[in-house]
Amino acid sequence: MMLNYSNEILKILLNLSERINLKSYFKVNNHGIIDQQEFVLGITLLDNKIPQKEAEKFYYSTLTQFSSPTLTLKILYQLLLQPHKKTAESIKPQQKNRSLNEIFILIAKNIQSKEQDIETVFKDFDKDKDNVLNEREFKTFLEQYSFPTISEYEYSLFKNQYSPISITLQTLKSWIKDSKSMEQNNYNNPKLIASQQQKNMRSLSHRSPQKQKDIRPLYVHQSPQKQLLNQTRTKIKAQDYEQQREQLHLQQQLQLQAQQKQLQQKQQQQQQQPPQSRISVLPEQNQYEDPTQEAKLNLEINFESFVIPNCKIVNIQTFLQIFNKSIRTNEFFTDLEFPANAQSLGSKLTEYNWKRLRDIWPSYEIFVQNKTSSRFGLGKWISPKDIFQGSLGDCYFLSVASSLVSRWPDFLLNLFITQKANPSGIFSVRLCIDGMWKAIILDDYIPVKGNEPAFSSSKQEEIWVLLLEKAWAKSFGSYSNIISGDPGEVIRSLTGCPAETIKTDSPKFKERFIKLVNNQCLMTTGTISSTTTNQEIMGLIYDHAYSILKLQTILHPIKGEVTLIKLRNPWGQKVWRGEWSDDSPSWTEKLKKKLRIQQRSNDGVFYMSYQDFIRYFNTIDVGYFKKDYFNTAQTIVNKSNESIYFIFNNDTPGEYYFMAQQKSLRHYQDQESNYKYSPIRMIVAQQINQGYIFKKAKYEKEQQVFVGDYFEQGQYVLQVKVKWQYMSEGEFVISAYGPKEVNLTQIDKDQFFMKKILFYLAKRNPEIQKSGFSNLDIISEFHVEYGIGYEYYQNTGNENIEIKGILSVMQGLKLKKPERGNQYQITLKPQSNYLIAYTMEADGFQRKIQREYFATQI
Numbered sequence: 001m002m003l004n005y006s007n008e009i010l011k012i013l014l015n016l017s018e019r020i021n022l023k024s025y026f027k028v029n030n031h032g033i034i035d036q037q038e039f040v041l042g043i044t045l046l047d048n049k050i051p052q053k054e055a056e057k058f059y060y061s062t063l064t065q066f067s068s069p070t071l072t073l074k075i076l077y078q079l080l081l082q083p084h085k086k087t088a089e090s091i092k093p094q095q096k097n098r099s100l101n102e103i104f105i106l107i108a109k110n111i112q113s114k115e116q117d118i119e120t121v122f123k124d125f126d127k128d129k130d131n132v133l134n135e136r137e138f139k140t141f142l143e144q145y146s147f148p149t150i151s152e153y154e155y156s157l158f159k160n161q162y163s164p165i166s167i168t169l170q171t172l173k174s175w176i177k178d179s180k181s182m183e184q185n186n187y188n189n190p191k192l193i194a195s196q197q198q199k200n201m202r203s204l205s206h207r208s209p210q211k212q213k214d215i216r217p218l219y220v221h222q223s224p225q226k227q228l229l230n231q232t233r234t235k236i237k238a239q240d241y242e243q244q245r246e247q248l249h250l251q252q253q254l255q256l257q258a259q260q261k262q263l264q265q266k267q268q269q270q271q272q273q274p275p276q277s278r279i280s281v282l283p284e285q286n287q288y289e290d291p292t293q294e295a296k297l298n299l300e301i302n303f304e305s306f307v308i309p310n311c312k313i314v315n316i317q318t319f320l321q322i323f324n325k326s327i328r329t330n331e332f333f334t335d336l337e338f339p340a341n342a343q344s345l346g347s348k349l350t351e352y353n354w355k356r357l358r359d360i361w362p363s364y365e366i367f368v369q370n371k372t373s374s375r376f377g378l379g380k381w382i383s384p385k386d387i388f389q390g391s392l393g394d395c396y397f398l399s400v401a402s403s404l405v406s407r408w409p410d411f412l413l414n415l416f417i418t419q420k421a422n423p424s425g426i427f428s429v430r431l432c433i434d435g436m437w438k439a440i441i442l443d444d445y446i447p448v449k450g451n452e453p454a455f456s457s458s459k460q461e462e463i464w465v466l467l468l469e470k471a472w473a474k475s476f477g478s479y480s481n482i483i484s485g486d487p488g489e490v491i492r493s494l495t496g497c498p499a500e501t502i503k504t505d506s507p508k509f510k511e512r513f514i515k516l517v518n519n520q521c522l523m524t525t526g527t528i529s530s531t532t533t534n535q536e537i538m539g540l541i542y543d544h545a546y547s548i549l550k551l552q553t554i555l556h557p558i559k560g561e562v563t564l565i566k567l568r569n570p571w572g573q574k575v576w577r578g579e580w581s582d583d584s585p586s587w588t589e590k591l592k593k594k595l596r597i598q599q600r601s602n603d604g605v606f607y608m609s610y611q612d613f614i615r616y617f618n619t620i621d622v623g624y625f626k627k628d629y630f631n632t633a634q635t636i637v638n639k640s641n642e643s644i645y646f647i648f649n650n651d652t653p654g655e656y657y658f659m660a661q662q663k664s665l666r667h668y669q670d671q672e673s674n675y676k677y678s679p680i681r682m683i684v685a686q687q688i689n690q691g692y693i694f695k696k697a698k699y700e701k702e703q704q705v706f707v708g709d710y711f712e713q714g715q716y717v718l719q720v721k722v723k724w725q726y727m728s729e730g731e732f733v734i735s736a737y738g739p740k741e742v743n744l745t746q747i748d749k750d751q752f753f754m755k756k757i758l759f760y761l762a763k764r765n766p767e768i769q770k771s772g773f774s775n776l777d778i779i780s781e782f783h784v785e786y787g788i789g790y791e792y793y794q795n796t797g798n799e800n801i802e803i804k805g806i807l808s809v810m811q812g813l814k815l816k817k818p819e820r821g822n823q824y825q826i827t828l829k830p831q832s833n834y835l836i837a838y839t840m841e842a843d844g845f846q847r848k849i850q851r852e853y854f855a856t857q858i
Contacts, residue, residue, distance in 0.1 A: 005054035006061070012046050014080055023073055032073045036060075039071060100157050104175040107142075122169045124363065135165035301378055303367060303419040309430070315439040319417065319428045322441060326424035332356075333426035333443045338474040340445035346480020346670065349392075349447070352454045356425060357444040360451055361461045365421050367413075368462040382409035384547065384605075387465050389570045390455040393483045395545045397472055398456060398570035399524040400490040400621075401465070402547035406568075407520070411627050415494065416464065429471040432496040435661035435704070435733030436633055440471040447479065455479065476666035487524045487545055489664065489703060491623035495522065496631035497737055498657045498706035499623040504614040510563075513620070514551065522623035523548040525567070527616055539577035539606075540616055541569070548620065549605070554591060565613045569604035576606040624657060624708065624737075632742055633735035640724035645753070646734070646744040647687075648718070650711050656738035657708035658684060660720050662730070664703055674726055679842040680705040681787040683719045685757055692717065692753070694760045699787025701842040711738075718744065719753055754788065754816065758837055762792035773853040776801055776828075782838065782845070789813075789838040795828035802827050802854040805836070812845030813838050 016025060026034045026042050040055040059071060066075050125133055125141045133141060142155075159165065306323060308316060326333045338344050340354035357364055367381045384402040389395055405412050413419065417428035417439055425444030430437055446466055447454040456469045472493070473479045488499035499522075502512070516523065527544050550566035564580060579586055587597055595607070608616075638644050650656070660680050668675045681699040684707050685692035695716070696707040724730040736742035762779050769778040775797025782789030795801050807813070807822045815824065816837040826834050 005050060006058055008047070008050060009043055009055065009058045010080070012043060012050075013076070016046065017077075017080060022076060026073075028073060033070045034072065034076070036071070103154060103157075107175065118172055119169065120363075122172060131168065133165075133167040138165050138167050141167075301381065305420055305422065306418050306428070307414070308417070309414055310437065313430055313437045313439050315441065316417075319439045319441050323418075323424075323426055323428070326426050327422065331424060333424045335441060335443040335445075335474075337441070338443075338470075340443075344473070344478050345447060346478030348480040348483060349478075352391075352447040352449060354445045355448045355451070357446060357463060358425065360446075360448065360453070364461040364463055366416065366419060366427075366462070366464050366467065368458070368460045370460070378409045378413065379405075382412055382464065384549070384568055386458040386460075386462060387570055388457050388459070390453060390457055391449065392455040392469070392479060394456070394469065394472075394485070395570050396485045396487045396524075396526075397469065397482065397490050398465075399545040399547045399568075400487050400494060400522070400623075401468060402568050402570055403522055403524055403549065404494055406547065406549050407522075408625075408627055411495070412464075415468070421463075427467055429468060431471055431475060431493050432631070433475045433493060434663050435492075435659065435735055436635065437496065437631070438475075440474055442467060442470055442474065446470065476664065477670060481666050481669045485666070487526070487621040488623070491522055491524075491621060491625070492661070492704055495623055495625045496735075497522070497623050497625040497629065498659050498704065498708060499621060500706075501619050501621050503619055504617055509614070510610065516620075516622055517551040519624075522625040523620055525613075525617045525620045528618045538616070539575050539581070541571075545570070546617070552595065552607075554595075556586070556591075557588070559586070563610040564607045565610060566605065566607050568606075571604055575604060576608050576612075578608065578612055580607045580609055580612075582606065624655075626655075626739070629737055629739060630741045631735055631737050632744070633733050634744065635731060636720075636734050636746075637729065637731050638722060639729050640727070641721070643719055643721040643749060644734075645747050645749055646718040646720070647715065647747045648736070648742050648744050649715050650713055650740075650742070652740040653712050654710065654739040655708065656711045656736065656742065657706050658682065658718055658744075659704055659706040659735045659737065660722065660732055661704040661735070662722065662732045676725060677701050677703055678725045678730065679723045679787070680732070681719075681721045681723075681839075682707045683753075683757060683786070683788075684709075685717055685753075685760075686712075687715045687717050692756050692760060694757050697757075697783070697786040697788070699785060699840075699842055717747075717750070717753070754837055755835060758788065758790040758835055759792075762790060762835060765792075771851070771853065773801070773855075775799070776803075776853060782840065782847070784840065784842075784844055787840055787842065789840060791836040791838075792833065793826070793828055793835075794833045795830055798830045800827055800829055800856045802856065803834075804852040804854075806850045806852075807847060808850060809846050809848035811847075812841035812843065813847055814840070 013022075016022065023032075026038055028034050036056065036059050039059050040052055043050055043055040043058075044052055062071060062075065062079060063069065066078070068075060121141075122133070125137050127137055128134075138158075306320075308320075310316075322333065325331075342350060345352055369381050370383060370385070382405050384406050386405075387398050387402050389398050401412070415430055417430055418426070427442045427444070429440050429442065431440055432438075453466055456465045458465050469482075472490075473482050475493075476482055486501075488501055491497065491499040502509070506512075525546050525548050527540050527542050527546070547568040547570065548565065549568055552564045552566065554562050554564060556562050567576070569575060575581065578584075582597055591597070597607075636644055660682055662677060662680070663675075665675065665677070679699065679701045681697070682705055683697040684695045686695060695711070696709045698705055698707050720732075720734060722730060722732055734744060736744055761781060765779050765781055767779065769780065771778050775795060777794040777796060779792040779794075780790065791805070793801075793803060802825070804825045805823060810822050815821065816839060819836055824836060826836075828834055
């Protein structure tokens with residue numbers, strides 16, 4: 001007899017939909033689409049008797065029936081509830097009537113599985129706010145928390161015992177308390193169960209293997225204001241449906257690869273494979289994620305209505321006034337500075353609309369806890385897996401956020417001045433825009449496509465990602481103005497630390513890269529922009545930003561020592577398909593377990609070898625971030641070509657950075673402006689008596705220029721010069737970043753500062769050039785990276801020497817006073833020296849010099 005597989009598959013789907021939300025079982029994208037491979041795999045995992053071809057046939061017949069190119073969750077539910085209603089009823093298994101106590105246990109479990117607080121649940125269903133659930137409210141409650149739906153007979157049990165239906169919060173709590181006690185008795189002492197009612201509940205006991213996957217510890221979920229986790233709680237090992245599905249998926253993949261692995265094992269035996277015990281992971285000195293988060297398991301995590309990290313933050317007082325007024329008057333806040341209109345979307349995003357968050361989700365929170373086993377403490381509330389890129393091209397922004405929360409979720413939490421949702425829909429996020437920390441005030445309007453967030457989002461009704469993105473957009477006037485960009489600018493804006501870009505083909509990159517990882521720097525990376533490579537074939541997106549999560553060295557039984565890079569695509573999908581991808585045969589079972597490798601995890605996370613990394617990724621963006629470092633900043637106004645001098649005393653030795661930052665180009669993208677970044681030169685030196693010891697210098701035409709080094713105790717001078725290109729006067733922010741606060745005090749110009757620095761460099765330069773003229777030594781050095789250069793002349797004889805220099809080619813160079821023009825003439829007395837100083841353009845220089853020498857008697 002030929003089976004009707006369509007009915008069998010429909011029956012499987014009906015049973016599944018009664019137990020869990022189909023969205024939590026099938027992997028769907030942001031648009032609710034289930035691809036064919038995912039659907040077939042899901043069906044065959046539920047019932048391995050269903051042939052794969054029959055599942056594919058069912059998939060395509062459904063598309064034909066609904067005239068749709070793709071299978072969506074909406075179609076799947078329509079299939080179950082409308083077109084096959086009669087068939088569904090005929091094949092739906094008969095449900096046994098349950099006792100009130102069994103229903104109590106079921107309700108309690110469903111509340112706990114949704115991770116909801118019982119007080120919050122009660123308030124949501126008490127629509128008339130009379131502190132009692134009437135019959136209509138209670139029926140709505142049962143529809144939500146008693147699937148499979150209770151029968152008419154079961155509902156009559158409620159009516160008989162609670163007539164008229166009038167359920168209080170205390171009643172719900174007593175149900176949960178009593179059901180917990182009964183279920184615990186079943187766990188602890190099933191032999192004492194004697195009554196018929198307890199016999200009916202044995203299907204819930206851990207002794208029943210058919211129901212083991214449904215067993216979970218029963219407790220009322222605690223809110224973030226209470227203790228997050230309690231290790232003294234009796235733990236019952238259980239697997240939720242998603243975890244079991246992943247395990248089944250893994251088993252199936254292993255079966256499919258069984259023949260290939262057997263062949264590999266034979267080959268390995270022939271090659272005298274080392275024993276399995278030699279497969280190991282090297283000590284994780286290169287660990288990028290933060291295992292110390294595990295220590296926070298028992299810490300209380302409190303989300304406050306608002307937190308003021310620093311009263312000096314720009315705009316913080318304005319936020320407090322608006323927030324207090326909105327809460328006091330119970331009014332919905334509307335942001336007039338960044339209104340929900342076309343201007344805030346920008347010229348490139350005119351097809352989207354706006355909605356308030358409350359009109360999309362009846363209830364939402366800024367941070368929502370997830371159940372991932374790979375995160376600890378606060379990391380369960382704030383995770384890279386919360387981040388999904390939408391229709392906005394801001395992967396550069398989301399990749400930095402992903403890297404930041406991977407290791408430092410507590411730092412990201414501190415960016416949120418408001419940490420809990422409020423009735424007025426007013427929020428605030430602090431960002432370091434153009435070098436100054438500012439409070440960005442937001443309302444709850446977001447761009448939408450249909451009834452879903454159009455841009456970034458999370459899987460759950462969690463809004464921290466889209467609030468962070470909106471704060472970034474408001475900072476620059478519109479969402480269009482944050483399309484594409486420099487991850488380094490985002491690193492600076494989220495952390496206040498200095499950042500730079502390093503090419504992967506630069507000399508000694510690997511050694512430097514490993515050092516940066518060991519120093520726990522914040523990093524992202526970008527793929528090569530050319531479309532001529534096979535990046536798309538290998539699963540990578542060209543000209544796209546990825547988060548760097550970890551660098552890991554492993555010992556493989558065949559390959560030996562291998563360096564792996566762990567990356568994440570902010571899309572939450574589209575991952576590497578080459579060697580060391582999730583399905584790669586290079587993984588051993590021990591390594592998979594150690595590094596938590598899951599096939600088809602669909603979270604955008606993947607490993608690749610270092611060799612493939614430098615082949616497909618051309619840059620890394622590095623932030624020299626330290627969570628406990630201090631950032632002190634001030635705004636400076638200066639005229640073009642005017643040098644500004646600062647002095648500071650350092651009492652605590654350590655790594656310090658000094659940054660000069662000008663306004664971002666993003667502020668001018670929607671304007672007709674010729675604004676470009678002006679060159680900035682920074683020189684820092686230690687002051688000793690009347691001289692200086694050169695420390696660091698840099699000269700670049702970037703938004704931010706910084707110098708950093710290890711500074712001993714002492715007094716230092718910092719020179720900053722911004723050569724404004726399109727204005728006679730401009731504004732920039734000077735800041736210090738280090739383990740202690742540094743107070744930069746502006747001082748008068750030292751007209752000999754540059755010459756003293758160049759003399760210091762010249763006297764330590766061993767490369768003496770012979771001039772061809774006796775008793776005359778020449779040392780010349782031109783540092784494009786410093787923006788300065790010199791010619792140093794030393795008369796070692798007993799005669800006067802006259803020197804005339806003519807620069808026949810002099811592009812991008814300028815002689816400093818007292819020399820001018822393109823030539824100079826000096827007289828050196830015996831045993832004396834002289835230094836010619838130059839400054840140069842950031843783009844480089846060209847120089848050709850002719851010298852003439854004359855000796856004269858004294």
